[in-house]
Amino acid sequence: MIPSFRLFPDSASTVSGEVNGFFICMLILCSLMAIGIAALIIYSCLRYHRAHERAIGDQRRYNVPLEVTWTVVPFVLFVGMFVWGARMYFDIERPPDNAISMYVVGKQWMWKIQHPEGQREINTLHIPIGQPVKLTMTSEDVIHSFFVPAFRTKQDVLPGRYTTTWFEASKAGKYHLFCAEYCGTKHSGMIGWIYAMPRKDYQTWLTQGAAEGSMASMGEKYFHQFGCANCHHFNNQGRCPDLRNLYMRPVQISTGETIIADDNYLRESIYDPNAKIVYGFHANIMPNFTGVIQPEQVAEIIAYIKALGPQPGAQEPSNPGTAPSTYGAQKGLAGPGATSISGSEVQER
Amino acid sequence: MSDPVALELREQFATPEQQRETASAGMWIFLMTEVLMFGALFSAYTVYRILHPQGFALGSSEMDILLGSINTAILLTTSLMMAFAESNAQEGNERWLAICLIAVMLLGAVFLYVKFSEYIEHYHEHKAPGFWFEDSSPYANNVQLFFVFYFIMTGLHAVHMIIGIGIMAFLLFRTWVGSFSAQYHTPIVIGGLYWHFVDIVWIFLYAIFYLPGLHR
């Protein structure tokens, strides 16, 4: 009669083991403390139960060494917990360099997912196991949250910008995908499934799905369809910046700041072109594409821009944006011409 | 029982001194809630100004720095009048106390007049946020955000001013019926604290809305 009752969720990603470990350690430690306190109280209640109506207790008021101990020892333990938790957080928040990049759009009340090869899914996500997958996510309306309990990952999906999460499935199977941030009437219906499958099966799945073309090639199509190519020439001569080798490179903008051309910057530059103008270029040249280009198409255009730059997975030691340390080093390189310093080939299809 | 102080002593207090200090502490605590209230708006404004520097600079350039400076001077003068009102109260000089209170109210009204004429000006220039907002610059949304904060913060300040004038009217009435004396004039001090505080808020509003407007 008990339908699949269990105490532990599936553990199916590379980080889930450590999260479980943390949970169990905390459980043991806290249980010991709680049982200790409870035992002391229950023992005292029984042992020192008021003998007669007028009895008073022991009148001791304080014990400084004892009090210092129970202040310092918990604090040290807490710092330990903090350090462990923070280390796990960095693992969970920072995607590895070799992750496959997929794009997610949340809207009331569904998940729309794009694979780099061009496959699109709604409320399902097929992924290979043993391969890190990075999700770049945005929302069309309210805040959602992409939550896969079996992977122990969760990330809010915000309107107006991208957020990122990643995971590497370690066990084939079918896992729940939930929306964890309350998003309106059918919040509880905004759920789906993650299918983690061996790499071979995943390749088969990819070939079965009828994709029009890869994300980058679709992006190229849109790049021409929306007229981007009219101004963004690949020769540094246009009225608009050259987009070759731009992705994840430092860019100096008109206020003098240097920023990294990440997904969020590219997205913002399509929807609000004047927000951050590249140094040396003029405002008001590029039209605002809000409402014209759909979020999925933006993701494809970004994939195209990315393909114009260093190849994904290419081992470039100076590739910025993989670690904070190299980010600092790259700052010095920044300048008005930073977008065209590399000599790598423009991809023509 | 003819002592006016004794007449005013509330039953929960033992001495007039205790009553005066309690009232003053209560007012200061209230003012600290106001600090946090305006502080929340200052924080939000700062965040957005960092996120959208160009739009906020453009919005700020719509401000009339001359009117802002005049209004600042007017408010500072009301503060002086309020301080004089307190001195007169301490000396039991009810006539001059009343005159000072009237001066505070009048100058406060002038401030509000200038402020509202600015509002009307912004409205005619379609700078009031909402569906009647128009801006041709590429940063229209951010300019609107600037004006949202401008209207909420100065509007909230204006509401405080109106309440302040109401308090002054009440104090004037009580002066007129002879409630205050050299021994008992706590309400004047308390009302003054409120008035000066509203003045302080304006000093910061002036600094963040008007002053950055001369350079884009």
Place this chain on the structure above:
Amino acid sequence: MIEAVPVEVEKNYLTEKQGVLSWFLTTDHKRIAILYTVAVTALFFLGGFFALMMRLELLSPRNWLVSAETYNKLFTMHGIIMVWFFLIPSIPNTLGNFVMPMALGAKDLAFPKLNLLSWYVFMFAAAVTVYALFRGGVDTGWTFYTPFSTSYSTTYVVAAAVGIFISGFSSILTGLNFIATTHKMRAPGLTWYRLPIFVWSMYATSLILVLATPVLAITLLMVAVERIFQVGIFDPALGGDPVLFQHMFWFYSHPAVYIMVLPAMAVVSEIIPAFARKPLFGYKAVAWSSIAIATLGFLVWGHHMFTAGTSVYSAMVFSFLSYCIAVPSAIKVFNWAATIYKGSISWDTPMLYAIGFVGLFTIGGMTGLFLAALGFDVHVQDTYFVVAHFHYIMVGGTVMAFLGGVHYWWPKISGKMYPEGLARVCAIVVFLGFNLTFFPQFVLGYLGMPRRYAAYPEEFQFLHILSTAGATILGVGYVAPLLYLLWAWKYAKPATSNPWRATGLEWKTPSPPPAHNFESTPVVNTRPYDYEAMKEELDLV
């Protein structure tokens, strides 16, 4: 002395004046406390009704009782009513109002008229909110997250926000009154270290009330402006940032949980010494830990936003500060346990509630340690784990302490005892029902059940059924005290001035107290909870 005091004094605060108007125009802190008690009790049962509906709905994985839309309104209304109209005013405005001036040996609060005004403001706010709820309700969740609340919800968000906005003024007035009273109204000889912990904790609570509430007011004002004019304060399409709302909201709402739990700690810190006949162990540490909690409580709000898209580095700072605030809470628990050790323990109802509080608060606090760990929080954030955690603090903590406090001061408030045997049974029922309701939710949360789900995958059903069963028991445990306390008000045997032989100043005046609390202003020359010094007076050996 206890036997010597005759029970009937000619006039007490209840009989001093008669008639309805004498209640609605009273400035007596004790009468205002009773006005508040009536109001928050009614609102508690309203919020409890919503909770019960939710629990019934969750018996089945599908929507069998109410639609998803109604369910969303139920949890929103439950949250709004319970947070702003029960938990925040519950202990400070009822027991705090009643006891604090007496514990200070004062005739009244510093500003009695403000105190009455605060009640009227509260009632007006409650009326506006209840109006919004019954007009059609609100479905944003009590957190009002943008942009859902500002642009997408089609319900009565502005009305509810206005109600909460107004209730904030009531909170501020109360906090201001308590702070001024603590500083200025203490009886002769009552120095800071002679104050009962009740006063220290109420003082810390008031600090939060005064410093946090205005931020909520302004945040809700911005939500209302955004909703009415659609001007982009929190709308990313117009340059706003929805995460800024979360920062401002939690700057209030995290300290607000300490507004709810510090008074509970205050009550427990009175009950435990009284029923152990022992000075509170580590008095100074407990006193200052209240202040530390009130201060640090303002620095940890970011731990509600670890998965919200905030910076990783700011999340680390907030996580560390969250662990820091666990230290003063732990200190309190250890000191309560140490006070019970070697006491002269009585098993009267208030003590049962207090011990229940310590146990449940310990579990609630320790699961807070889990949640403060960044990497772990990613998994359990926005799941039933969080729901269980805060209900352990809010219901297991605050409501238990509230009930304990009501029983403890009941003789003083009403002048009557209550049926002890029945009350003990109820205390145990509440404890068991509570654990059955909320412990399964920790498991649910770790399994990954997100909160605010009207329907859910079938594998979670078993635990939900357990939880609903517990909620039913808990409901009985809450209704029973209401009935027997009302009965006791009229029919129970009269109470002496100090039935527990406790040490606080409030026990040195008759039950119920006269209108101005004391026949003559008390003078204090002992430390708090000094049973040794008061042996004679309390007839103890």
Place this chain on the structure above:
Amino acid sequence: MTAPRLSRRTYVFAYLALLALTLITTLIAYLNLGVWSTVIAIGIATVMASIVAGIMMHALYESLLIRIIVSGGIIWFFFMITLTLGDYISRGWLPVPGK
């Protein structure tokens, strides 16, 4: 302790100082100093506010309690603004979108 009493002369001096600072801050606003413009404007505003609070509201002459209350309000405001800005400033340090 009795209510603090300040002479009218003190008030007038404070008032003149305030007017002078208003004039200075307005004139400085005409110079283009970039980020420093705002810093200076806020700095001068803080000085002016301190004069109003310290002298006009005689916080400088009040009891310890009042001074603690005032500093409390200011410190709490700094709690709010520092930790909020901390998030916005450190976003993007870890070059992953949305962190």
